[in-house]
Amino acid sequence: MSRIVRNTLLVMAGTLSSRLLGQVRQTILTNLPLSDTLKDAFWVAYRIPNLLRELLAEGAIQNALIPVLTSLPAEEARVFARRFGAFLLGINLVILGLGLLFAPQIAGVLLWLAELSLAQASPLRDPVVFEQLVLLIRLVMPFLLSISMASLFSSMLQSGERFGITSFSPIAFNVGSIVLMLLFPGSVVALGLSVTLGGALQALVQLPALRGYGLEFKWHPAFRLALTRIGPFAFTTSVRQFLNLVLLGILAAYPSAAVTGFQNGELIFTTALGLLAVSPAMAAFPRLSALAGGGDLTAARELLRRMMARLAVPLAFAAAMMVALAPWVVGTLYAITTNFSDANRAFTTQTVMALGLALLPWGLNQLLLRGFYAVGQVGQAVSVTVMVALLNTFGYWLLREQGLFVLNLATAVAGWLGLAIYTRRLQAFQMVTPAEVGRVVGKTVLAATPAGWVSYIVAMQFGIPTFFLHNLLPLALGGLAGLVVFIGLAYALRLPLKLR
Numbered sequence: 001m002s003r004i005v006r007n008t009l010l011v012m013a014g015t016l017s018s019r020l021l022g023q024v025r026q027t028i029l030t031n032l033p034l035s036d037t038l039k040d041a042f043w044v045a046y047r048i049p050n051l052l053r054e055l056l057a058e059g060a061i062q063n064a065l066i067p068v069l070t071s072l073p074a075e076e077a078r079v080f081a082r083r084f085g086a087f088l089l090g091i092n093l094v095i096l097g098l099g100l101l102f103a104p105q106i107a108g109v110l111l112w113l114a115e116l117s118l119a120q121a122s123p124l125r126d127p128v129v130f131e132q133l134v135l136l137i138r139l140v141m142p143f144l145l146s147i148s149m150a151s152l153f154s155s156m157l158q159s160g161e162r163f164g165i166t167s168f169s170p171i172a173f174n175v176g177s178i179v180l181m182l183l184f185p186g187s188v189v190a191l192g193l194s195v196t197l198g199g200a201l202q203a204l205v206q207l208p209a210l211r212g213y214g215l216e217f218k219w220h221p222a223f224r225l226a227l228t229r230i231g232p233f234a235f236t237t238s239v240r241q242f243l244n245l246v247l248l249g250i251l252a253a254y255p256s257a258a259v260t261g262f263q264n265g266e267l268i269f270t271t272a273l274g275l276l277a278v279s280p281a282m283a284a285f286p287r288l289s290a291l292a293g294g295g296d297l298t299a300a301r302e303l304l305r306r307m308m309a310r311l312a313v314p315l316a317f318a319a320a321m322m323v324a325l326a327p328w329v330v331g332t333l334y335a336i337t338t339n340f341s342d343a344n345r346a347f348t349t350q351t352v353m354a355l356g357l358a359l360l361p362w363g364l365n366q367l368l369l370r371g372f373y374a375v376g377q378v379g380q381a382v383s384v385t386v387m388v389a390l391l392n393t394f395g396y397w398l399l400r401e402q403g404l405f406v407l408n409l410a411t412a413v414a415g416w417l418g419l420a421i422y423t424r425r426l427q428a429f430q431m432v433t434p435a436e437v438g439r440v441v442g443k444t445v446l447a448a449t450p451a452g453w454v455s456y457i458v459a460m461q462f463g464i465p466t467f468f469l470h471n472l473l474p475l476a477l478g479g480l481a482g483l484v485v486f487i488g489l490a491y492a493l494r495l496p497l498k499l500r
Contacts (some may be wrong), residue, residue, distance in 0.1 A: 014167025017269045023333065026267050031337045033186045034139055036187055036257035037123050038132060043259045044110060044124065045136035047248050049144035052095065061088070061151040067146035068226045069159035081156050082216040084226065088152055089215060092145040099141035102133045113245075114252035117400055122253045132188055140191025146199030146309070146498070153206040156213070165209050172205045173198035175414050245394045250400045250407070258404055263349025264334060265408070268354035270323070276314050277363030281370055292374040301431050304371050308364060308432070309440050310496045315363040316444035317486050320452030322356030325478050327464045331471035347404050354408030360444065361415035366423040368384060371431045380425055388418035447489035455482030 032039070062264045065084065069077045099106070107130060114122045124133055154166040177198035184190035199345065249260045282305050289301035321390025322329065330348045334340050365388070372381035459478030465471055 006380070011427045014170070017168060017275055017348065018170035018174060019274055020034065020472070021171055021178070023267060023271060025174050025178050027263060027336060028181050029191070030260060030264060030334050030344065031339045032181065033339050034188065034191070036260060036341055037126070037129050037207075038188060039250075040256060040259035041124055041129055041133040042140075042188075043263050044248060045133060045140050045192065045201055046143075046195060046253055047244065048099065048106060049140055049147075049439065051244060053147060061155055062280075065091045065152070065155040065226060066159045072222060076222075077159070079216070080220045080222045083218050084223065085149070085152055085213075086215040087223065088148055089145075089219075092148050095144055096141050097468055098217070099144075100138050103137040103421075106137060107133045110248065110252060112328060113249035117246075117250050117397070118253040120253055123256045124252055134190065136432055137190045139189065140195050142196045143199040146196065146203050150199065150203035150206065153203060153213075157206065157209055165206055169202045169205050172201040176201040197320060218396060243389050243396070246393050247396050250396060252331040254404070255343065257341055257343035258347050261344050261349050262404065262408075264330070264344070264348040265351025265355055268329065268333070268352055269359065272315075272318050272359055273363055273366070275466055276318055276359075277311055277366040278312055281367045284370070286430055288370060290376045297375075297385055300374060301476065304367070304374075304431055305436060306496075308437070310441045311363060311367060312360065312444045313490065313495050315360045316448040317451065317483070318354070319356050319359040320448035321455060321479055321482060322455040324452035324482065325352050325459055325475055326352040326356065328459055328471040328475040328478065331465060332468050332475055335466060349441035350403070351408050354405050355411060357409065358412035358415045360441070360448075361412070361419040364441075365415065365418050365422055368419070368426060368432070371422075371426050371429075375431065376428050377429065384418070384421055384425055384493070387421060388414055391417055443493045443495055447486050447493055447495060450489060451482040451486035454485045455479060458482075 006295075027044075029039070031129065035378055065335040069081065069234075072080055107124075111122045111125055111130075117123075124130060157166050173195075177194040180190050180194040251262055269474065284303065288303055289299055291297075292304060326349045330345060330352060334348060337346065369381055370383065372384070392410055392414035395413055396407060399410055400409050417435065419441075420434075423432055423434050426432050427434065455478040458481040462470075462474035463479075465474075
């Protein structure tokens with residue numbers, strides 16, 4: 001087995017493990033003996049460090065540092081890593097101090113934005129809940145520091161093609177969070193500290209592999225190169241985080257359980273997207289880049305088109321099941337105890353159904369985006385990503401008063417418009433054509449739509465039960481019936497059913 005294949009399998013295995021544990025963590029959190037309003041307050045507070053997470057942690061750090069570390073001699077790379085670690089620590093400490101000091105003001109601004117967007121008082125405005133929101137913001141702020149250092153450590157290890165510990169380090173985050181919530185299920189303090197503890201563990205489990213790593217508070221000439229690489233990514237990240245801020249402002253003014261319901265549904269969506277689109281696209285990207293970079297554009301185009309056709313099949317089926325079987329999926333994953341309220345169930349189901357309509361286009365966009373990077377068109381990738389994010393933001397604002405299902409349709413519409421834009425832009429580089437994309441999408445939708453309808457009809461014969469064990473039979477039989485119909489239609493339409 002080649003090193004590339006082995007690393008790919010490690011990344012995919014780590015992604016699957018962390019996603020499954022993340023779902024367990026989400027289920028436990030949703031079923032904690034706390035009010036829906038307090039759970040919403042936690043998610044609002046958690047969004048604060050997440051607004052800066054990509055910029056100061058996972059995305060930007062890894063995209064900027066790995067090329068710099070691999071370009072430097074081994075000893076100089078270690079010196080740079082020590083000094084950049086100190087630089088990153090300093091930035092995070094400043095942000096942490098500001099977050100702790102101005103937590104009441106941050107909470108007040110968020111609720112003001114929420115009330116401005118819907119012209120109604122937020123449930124979080126209640127004085128007792130507001131006090132808990134401020135406390136939660138202070139408890140979760142150190143998460144940004146710990147996850148930033150964890151991303152730095154991952155970049156150092158991955159630059160040396162050591163993917164084992166980095167791929168599975170998120171497990172430590174989920175395990176730490178789960179344990180603390182289970183030990184103190186009714187504690188708001190434990191809930192806030194769960195993510196801070198998890199982030200610290202994700203960083204700490206990687207330290208032994210770094211063999212005596214320490215910080216050095218000095219400037220390094222390669223900082224300029226690293227910060228230059230961060231620039232374009234920071235721009236796109238800032239646009240996405242603006243989208244998140246707009247969405248947070250809208251949801252905070254919705255009735256209690258809306259924020260938690262959205263988080264539940266979004267996790268199902270991102271899990272499906274990660275497993276069915278992001279991981280395969282990441283696995284194909286090195287070969288796609290090598291073919292395009294080596295001048296073999298014909299082979300690169302063929303690989304991109306073949307991957308697009310094959311990814312569309314599982315994405316379309318999963319999308320149909322999310323839409324058709326949303327009530328039973330939600331019941332199976334979250335309705336474990338009576339602490340999962342009817343409001344939470346309704347909001348989660350609405351989110352899952354709407355985001356199911358977004359899964360196919362957003363999944364294909366993950367692959368087409370890498371087509372731009374493969375042919376060296378970083379500017380095109382950035383501009384299209386920003387355009388899609390702005391479309392999504394505009395859709396959120398336009399549909400803000402229409403309820404959670406219609407609100408999340410903005411993501412589906414932005415995904416489909418984005419797919420059209422990606423296709424038209426890539427056509428200029430002769431990577432794909434609108435006809436090819438339309439043919440793939442049309443065939444998979446033709447197979448998925450009847451499959452989803454049959455799944456819903458079969459599951460409805462059992463009604464919509466309350467708790468999770470009662471959801472298993474309709475979910476299994478409905479999914480199986482849909483799968484049979486989908487496979488039959490896929491064969492008739494000559495869709496690729498094997499990922500070779």
